[in-house]
Amino acid sequence: MRAIILAAGLGLRLQQQPGEQFPKCLLRFDGMTLLERHLQMLDAAGVHEVVLALGFQPESVEAELKRIGWPRPVEIMLNPRYDLGSVLTVHTVADALTRGGDVLLMDADVLYDERILAALVAGDHANRLLIDRDFETGDEPVKLCLKDGVPVELRKQVAANLAYDTIGESVGFFRLREETAQRFAQIVAGYIDSGRANLPHEEAVRDLLLERSHVFETADVTGAPWIEIDFPNDVERASADILPLLQPLVGAPR
Structure with missing residues (x-):
C-alpha cells in the first residue's frame, strides 16, 4: 500500500502575513508538524511507501524531513503550477497512482486521530471513502451523500432534489485499489486535456x-x-479542541 500526500498548495486562506507563508503540512501542533504526524501514523499502520506531492516551497518540506531525521525513503514529486487546482497535482503524481497496489490519497492539511487512518487501511484490498456524519452545515465541507450505501454525491453543494439517505462530511482521504487508481488517473488526465486543471481533485x-x-465501501x-x-480559526480549533483528544504518537522508526 502506498500513500500519496497532497501538499503542493499555497494555503492562502490561512491569511499568513506576506513573507511568512509556508506549506500547511508544516503547521505545528504540540511541537510536531502535520507532516511528521502523517509519517508517524502511516508508519505505525504499516504503510511505509510514501509519496509527497509538493509545489509551494518544496525546499521547506525537504528541510523538515531532514530535521526530523525520517529514516525511511520519502519520494518527492513536484507540481510547478501549484497555483492551479489540486487535480493538476494529482496528475503530476500519476506514476505513483498507477504503479500497482492499493493507494491512499491524502490531503496534507488534516489533523486526525489514529482511528481515522485505521478505518482507511483496514483489510487487504478495497476502494474506501470516509464519512463523518457529525459535521457543520455550510458551504465549506465537502459532503458525501449515500443512497443504500452507494455514493451518489461528493461536493460542497448538494442539489435540492438529490435522493439520499445518509449525508456527512468527506474526510480528505481516499483509498483506491490498483485498477481503480488507474481509472482515476485516466479521469484526471481528461481534466487536464480539457482545460480543467484549475479544479479540485475531488x-x-x-x-x-x-x-x-x-x-x-464507506467507513x-x-x-x-x-x-x-x-x-485561521481552524488552527485555533485544532489546538484547542482536536489535539487534546488525539492518542499520543509513537516515536519515529529507527
Whole structure:
C-alpha cells in the first residue's frame, strides 16, 4: 500500500502575513508538524511507501524531513503550477497512482486521530471513502451523500432534489485499489486535456464514483476527532479542541 500526500498548495486562506507563508503540512501542533504526524501514523499502520506531492516551497518540506531525521525513503514529486487546482497535482503524481497496489490519497492539511487512518487501511484490498456524519452545515465541507450505501454525491453543494439517505462530511482521504487508481488517473488526465486543471481533485473523485465502474465501501468515522485546516480559526480549533483528544504518537522508526 502506498500513500500519496497532497501538499503542493499555497494555503492562502490561512491569511499568513506576506513573507511568512509556508506549506500547511508544516503547521505545528504540540511541537510536531502535520507532516511528521502523517509519517508517524502511516508508519505505525504499516504503510511505509510514501509519496509527497509538493509545489509551494518544496525546499521547506525537504528541510523538515531532514530535521526530523525520517529514516525511511520519502519520494518527492513536484507540481510547478501549484497555483492551479489540486487535480493538476494529482496528475503530476500519476506514476505513483498507477504503479500497482492499493493507494491512499491524502490531503496534507488534516489533523486526525489514529482511528481515522485505521478505518482507511483496514483489510487487504478495497476502494474506501470516509464519512463523518457529525459535521457543520455550510458551504465549506465537502459532503458525501449515500443512497443504500452507494455514493451518489461528493461536493460542497448538494442539489435540492438529490435522493439520499445518509449525508456527512468527506474526510480528505481516499483509498483506491490498483485498477481503480488507474481509472482515476485516466479521469484526471481528461481534466487536464480539457482545460480543467484549475479544479479540485475531488471533482475527479466524484466522476469516478458516479460512473459506478468500481464499487466503493464507506467507513463511518463519526466520533473520531479530526479537522481540515483551511482558515485561521481552524488552527485555533485544532489546538484547542482536536489535539487534546488525539492518542499520543509513537516515536519515529529507527
